[in-house]
Amino acid sequence: MIGIDLNHRRLYVCEVAIHLSTGLQYVKNKRPNNINKLTSKFSRDIEYANAYFADYEKHFMLWSPVVKNARPGSLYNQSEHLKEIASNIRGTHGVEIEFVVNQKFQDCMTEMRHFAASQSAELKCPIMRLMQIEEQLGKHIVRLNR
Numbered sequence: 003m004i005g006i007d008l009n010h011r012r013l014y015v016c017e018v019a020i021h022l023s024t025g026l027q028y029v030k031n032k033r034p035n036n037i038n039k040l041t042s043k044f045s046r047d048i049e050y051a052n053a054y055f056a057d058y059e060k061h062f063m064l065w066s067p068v069v070k071n072a073r074p075g076s077l078y079n080q081s082e083h084l085k086e087i088a089s090n091i092r093g094t095h096g097v098e099i100e101f102v103v104n105q106k107f108q109d110c111m112t113e114m115r116h117f118a119a120s121q122s123a124e125l126k127c128p129i130m131r132l133m134q135i136e137e138q139l140g141k142h143i144v145r146l147n148r
Contacts, residue, residue, distance in 0.1 A: 003015075003016045003017075003018055006055075011057065011058045011059060012058060012059045013051055013058040013059070013061065014063065015047045015048075015050075015060065015062050015063070016062075016063045016064070016065055017040065017043055017044065017047070017063070017064045017065070018065045018066070019040075019064065019066040020066065020067060021066070021068065022067065024068075025066075025068040025069055025080050026066045026068065026069045026080045026083070026084075026103070027080065033077070034077050034078055036080060036083040037086045037090070040064065040087045041090040041091065044064075044091050044095075044097075044099060045094065047062060048060075048062065048091070048097055060097075061100065062097055062098075062100065063099065063100045063101070063102055064084070064087075064099060064101050064102065065102045065107060066101075066103045066107065067103070067104070067107045067108070068103075068104070069081055069084065069101075069103040069104055084101050084103070087099065088101075114130065115133050115136075115137055117130075118131075118133035118134040118136075118137050119137030119141070121134060
């Protein structure tokens with residue numbers, strides 16, 4: 003996903019991985035492949051952004067709601083995978099990846115809900131509209147039960 007802030011010449015390039023039951027779990031040949039898969043994806047993202055948005059301030063992000071921990075050294079320690087991905091990208095491209103995972107992801111969802119609740123005009127984005135309806139309904143129910 004790419005977001006462009008034309009006024010401030012900022013580019014936001016986001017990889018989004020929504021793997022709810024397994025957490026962040028790309029596999030290849032029945033083995034964890036998070037490090038190779040996401041290092042490759044971000045490398046392509048960075049090359050694209052540098053080629054087509056050379057004069058923009060660039061932000062690279064991974065959004066994933068569920069990133070699991072495991073024993074240190076385990077093949078399935080997704081949090082450790084993020085550290086390796088960050089190290090790979092920093093070493094190869096000199097770029098920092100922002101990880102919006104677990105609590106930070108939840109905090110962003112909460113912020114979106116608060117924004118949706120504060121709006122009275124119909125929001126056009128279906129997800130934001132659903133949040134708006136849920137938040138307004140919640141306020142309505144509280145008033146009814148007073």
